[in-house]
Amino acid sequence: MTTPTPQDYERRIAALEQRLHAFEGRLAPPTAGRMNTAFFERYGLVFAWILLILVIGYFKPDQMFSWNSYAAMLGSNAMIVVLTLGLIIPLTTGDFDLSVASTMALSSMIIAVLNVRMGWSIEGAIFMALLAGLAVGAINAFFIIWFGIHSLIVTLGVGYFINGVILWISGSNVISGVSNDLVNVVILTRFLGVPLSFWYAGILTAIIWYIFQHTALGRRLLFVGRGREVARLSGVNVVRMRAGALIASGGIAALAGVLYTGMRGSADPSSALAFLLPAFAAAFLGSTTLYPGRFNAPGAFVAVYFLSTGIMGLNFLGAQSFVQNLFYGGGLIVAVSISQLLRKRRPMD
Amino acid sequence: MKYLLSAATLAVLASPALADMDAAKALVDQFTALPAFVAPGDAFDAKACMADKTMFVIPLTNANPFNAAISAGMQQAAEIVGFELRAWETQMDPTQWIQGMNTAVAEGYDLIDLQGGIPAEMLAPQIGEAQAAGVKVTATHLWDATTQTTAEFMDGAANTDYVTFGKIIAAWAIVQSGGKVNALVVGPDEIPPTAPLRDAIINYLAENCPDCKSTYINVPVNDWATLGQSAVQNALLADPSINYVLPVYDSMAQFIAPAIQIAGSSAKIVSYNGTPFVLDMMRDGDIVEMVVGESLGWVGMAGVDANMRVLCDLPKVTLLNTPAYIFTDANVATAGTPANYNDGYGDTFISGFKTLWGIE
Numbered sequence: 001m002t003t004p005t006p007q008d009y010e011r012r013i014a015a016l017e018q019r020l021h022a023f024e025g026r027l028a029p030p031t032a033g034r035m036n037t038a039f040f041e042r043y044g045l046v047f048a049w050i051l052l053i054l055v056i057g058y059f060k061p062d063q064m065f066s067w068n069s070y071a072a073m074l075g076s077n078a079m080i081v082v083l084t085l086g087l088i089i090p091l092t093t094g095d096f097d098l099s100v101a102s103t104m105a106l107s108s109m110i111i112a113v114l115n116v117r118m119g120w121s122i123e124g125a126i127f128m129a130l131l132a133g134l135a136v137g138a139i140n141a142f143f144i145i146w147f148g149i150h151s152l153i154v155t156l157g158v159g160y161f162i163n164g165v166i167l168w169i170s171g172s173n174v175i176s177g178v179s180n181d182l183v184n185v186v187i188l189t190r191f192l193g194v195p196l197s198f199w200y201a202g203i204l205t206a207i208i209w210y211i212f213q214h215t216a217l218g219r220r221l222l223f224v225g226r227g228r229e230v231a232r233l234s235g236v237n238v239v240r241m242r243a244g245a246l247i248a249s250g251g252i253a254a255l256a257g258v259l260y261t262g263m264r265g266s267a268d269p270s271s272a273l274a275f276l277l278p279a280f281a282a283a284f285l286g287s288t289t290l291y292p293g294r295f296n297a298p299g300a301f302v303a304v305y306f307l308s309t310g311i312m313g314l315n316f317l318g319a320q321s322f323v324q325n326l327f328y329g330g331g332l333i334v335a336v337s338i339s340q341l342l343r344k345r346r347p348m349d
Numbered sequence: 350m351k352y353l354l355s356a357a358t359l360a361v362l363a364s365p366a367l368a369d370m371d372a373a374k375a376l377v378d379q380f381t382a383l384p385a386f387v388a389p390g391d392a393f394d395a396k397a398c399m400a401d402k403t404m405f406v407i408p409l410t411n412a413n414p415f416n417a418a419i420s421a422g423m424q425q426a427a428e429i430v431g432f433e434l435r436a437w438e439t440q441m442d443p444t445q446w447i448q449g450m451n452t453a454v455a456e457g458y459d460l461i462d463l464q465g466g467i468p469a470e471m472l473a474p475q476i477g478e479a480q481a482a483g484v485k486v487t488a489t490h491l492w493d494a495t496t497q498t499t500a501e502f503m504d505g506a507a508n509t510d511y512v513t514f515g516k517i518i519a520a521w522a523i524v525q526s527g528g529k530v531n532a533l534v535v536g537p538d539e540i541p542p543t544a545p546l547r548d549a550i551i552n553y554l555a556e557n558c559p560d561c562k563s564t565y566i567n568v569p570v571n572d573w574a575t576l577g578q579s580a581v582q583n584a585l586l587a588d589p590s591i592n593y594v595l596p597v598y599d600s601m602a603q604f605i606a607p608a609i610q611i612a613g614s615s616a617k618i619v620s621y622n623g624t625p626f627v628l629d630m631m632r633d634g635d636i637v638e639m640v641v642g643e644s645l646g647w648v649g650m651a652g653v654d655a656n657m658r659v660l661c662d663l664p665k666v667t668l669l670n671t672p673a674y675i676f677t678d679a680n681v682a683t684a685g686t687p688a689n690y691n692d693g694y695g696d697t698f699i700s701g702f703k704t705l706w707g708i709e
Contacts, residue, residue: 076611175687265606266626268626272574275575311576316583321572
């Protein structure tokens with residue numbers, strides 16, 4: 001018996017992908033309006049986004065149709081895009097990472113402690129923060145894969161542990177005075193009027209989209225998520241894929257922490273934790289658009305900005321803060337439900 | 350002549366009403382001076398009356414340095430007088446507050462102090478139990494001294510004059526802008542001191558400055574990071590003439606400062622608390638213009654003073670004697686580098702309390 005070559009694996013994966021498409025096709029029998037439905041399913045959220053802008057713009061045209069409004073909104077939500085991008089990688093391989101927001105907060109606090117309290121250069125502090133993020137991902141992977149514990153439990157526990165570490169290293173304090181060099185390259189410097197943070201998020205979105213859609217690695221990640229046993233029998237190194245996804249998630253969450261610190265010039269022990277739900281909301285909402293049924297980077301990108309455009313519009317309309325929560329939660333449920341109706345209520349991944 | 354009079358009347362009516370600048374300046378000047386110690390009540394022999402008494406302090410959360418600093422001030426007071434004071438550790442968890450109360454009752458403490466924001470109403474059953482066991486229950490730095498009333502079931506409370514803090518913030522903005530304030534006031538309505546602070550700022554502007562206006566945004570604490578920044582950012586984009594953002598608590602500045610930068614606004618932040626990192630932001634940047642703070646070590650000692658009077662059956666003190674103090678670029682260096690909760694206010698209160706308690 002000969003050892004399978006990488007080409008053999010690729011062939012098997014391509015065959016599996018074809019079977020998967022055929023299987024999905026059988027679950028949703030073709031109808032007269034199938035093409036239209038597929039089109040709306042794919043671009044529904046984008047249309048909803050445009051509609052949202054037009055409807056709110058009707059009432060508040062000066063603010064809603066001003067480029068400044070979008071420049072500010074795009075820049076200030078960039079770290080949520082990055083956090084969501086980190087999240088969708090393990091979600092694709094079938095693992096939940098509930099520690100991403102804690103990792104983001106840890107990264108932010110490490111930068112502040114090293115740069116402000118210990119006098120490190122900002123570059124050195126960022127390097128250590130990213131390293132810490134990768135380490136958190138590796139710890140998650142170790143407990144999830146080696147011990148075989150469900151990812152929800154491990155990442156919940158690790159997240160709480162990290163929260164304690166953050167309080168410990170910060171003395172429960174907010175630390176301000178992080179190098180202005182970081183603030184400059186995150187929000188103060190603009191390209192086309194939009195803070196650089198947005199462009200970083202855009203570049204990362206493009207990279208992850210390319211990996212997911214155009215590389216064998218992306219296909220392997222997807223197969224691991226669709227069926228670990230089938231993927232393993234097809235020659236995919238499931239352990240490596242899952243561990244890699246969790247480590248990438250930790251690293252990208254730490255990158256979100258770098259942007260968060262650069263946006264404020266300070267770090268606090270807890271505020272980043274509030275981004276966990278928005279990131280999950282955007283990840284799931286994003287999975288209903290552009291590449292429906294898959295966690296995908298451009299979908300996540302659109303979802304974050306769809307939700308933040310809604311919040312911005314509600315602010316312009318003078319809505320009270322509870323309305324924003326209604327929009328965030330309700331918008332997610334309604335959008336995903338409509339998408340499911342278009343998909344003939346096929347179970348989501 | 351008739352036309353002349355009419356014209357003069359019209360001119361008077363048409364001329365813009367002026368802000369009460371003198372009153373605003375006087376208020377700002379009063380709290381720019383270094384705080385002086387004013388005895389909250391009559392002197393008494395603290396050592397003698399506290400000889401066999403103990404105190405148990407439950408802070409809102411030890412994760413907030415604000416509460417930790419007040420607890421430290423309380424412990425310093427107990428060491429000076431020479432009685433046992435135990436500071437419980439909590440992390441914003443009601444079960445830990447209840448556990449603290451049960452521990453204090455079980456271990457026979459004489460007084461439990463709910464320190465720095467624990468909503469006493471939430472613990473009413475436990476407070477009743479403690480009182481039935483002979484333990485007195487008080488609160489430090491929870492209610493406003495003038496607009497809120499201490500819950501009837503409490504044995505005492507040392508309250509804070511939040512209204513004066515709010516007035517100082519508004520007066521500062523009036524003085525600095527020459528009576529042309531367009532303020533965005535921001536606060537979390539669910540926190541009890543927000544209402545007196547918020548209303549004092551908005552009312553002072555409305556009553557003393559005809560050319561000033563204000564808009565209020567409620568942002569719950571849990572949403573400060575996610576919705577607070579965008580709410581401020583969008584308000585600044587919607588009305589670029591806003592020249593002051595007045596968060597009722599200065600910790601919000603960490604989310605408001607980037608909102609001001611991203612929106613390209615030149616608005617300034619003026620707020621209340623004197624939180625160290627905000628003083629650092631003031632020292633290192635240009636967005637935080639003024640913070641009115643209070644010495645938390647002083648708050649702790651004043652709280653213990655009020656509690657000792659409850660335990661010693663002396664006339665109750667209901668107002669913390671901790672004065673407000675204005676920090677600006679001119680004096681922020683006195684708060685330390687990095688800033689801390691106690692420096693900058695002077696230490697007259699330590700000798701003041703020692704004299705009051707008959708120790709010096």
